[in-house]
Amino acid sequence: MSTLTADVIVDLQYGDCGKGKVAHHLCQSQKYTHVLRYNGGANAGHTIFHKGKKFITHQIPAGVFFGIKSIVGNGCVLDPVQFFSELKMLEEGGVDTKGKIFVAENAHIITDAHKEEDKREGVRIGTTARGNGPAYREKYGRTGVRAASIPELKPYLIDLYKEWYEGGDVHILGEGAQGFGLDIDWGDYPYVTSSHCTTAGALLNGLPPHAIKEVWGVAKVYETYVGSKKFQPEGEVFDKIGDVGEEFGATTGRRRQTNWMNMQNLERAIRVNGVTHIVFNKVDVLRTVGQWAVYDAEKKMEFKSETEMIDYVKERLSSLGIKKENIFFSESKETI
Ligand code: IMP
Ligand code: MG
16 A cells, blocks of 8 residues: 655735745755646746745746656646746756746646736736636636647656556645635635635645644744735834835745734634744844734734744643644744
């Protein structure tokens, strides 16, 4: 009997929490045979520092940096134009992509018409205009185009059933896109994306529930959101956090709105996704800003120091069943 296991990375806020960095870190353990992007399309922007070089990927999973089979799953929508330009960018950056990158044959395609529509209509909620929403709408309307019918993609196509169940031991790292606060069902509708940004979303790529071992939640020690709704409260501190944190979208360059971390939202995200490990990024940003606060139980709580806030967060999360040794606070762009 061969084994099939999966660890999953889930963003617990509104995207841009540093999933790419966590994926890059976990890949170094050498335990994964596959890295699977399980939702979203070219709307994502994963910033990865590899061997001192900065890469921004939109569709291709982080496994490729380590020569691990990297798969765009059927939960994703794929823009072939973007896909091929990303392959080129990686090759030119010295990353060997040959025989490493695959696309599920039942993943859906983002067409030029989807992108045009999203540019026109996406303004209402402030999409990334990458055609994501229209592509998923057609998928569910049963008028979509699957990867299998695109001749240029032939060399990259993969049957995920065969890959997971007929090829020996499989250890997957699931790399999510966007975040729980943008999830089509659990986010603040209609200010959401069109895919499932949850652990359940990873399962939709042909995985049985019992395969899931670790669920790595990723958050920042403050929140950011990019889109049309008003998110950032009044106060100079929030602009300062945005400036120090360089909070501009990796895909669209838009300025991200900021706010303090909300512990109740985090609690929802942890429970619904079954988080076992959690990484809080950008501790260095609040350190530079010099203020520490979170919202909890409907009110703002201020802390005198970084340690005071970290202790509070750790206690809060251990009451939710997360082991203290599985809670990480990161202050570096490159490591956790
Ligand atoms: P769409 O996914 O392009 O349809 O955009 C829907 C909403 O999700 C907008 O508010 C976008 O700014 C946001 N969004 C989409 N992808 C990302 C991401 O990767 N990071 C952060 N926000 C995103
Ligand atoms: Mg991003």
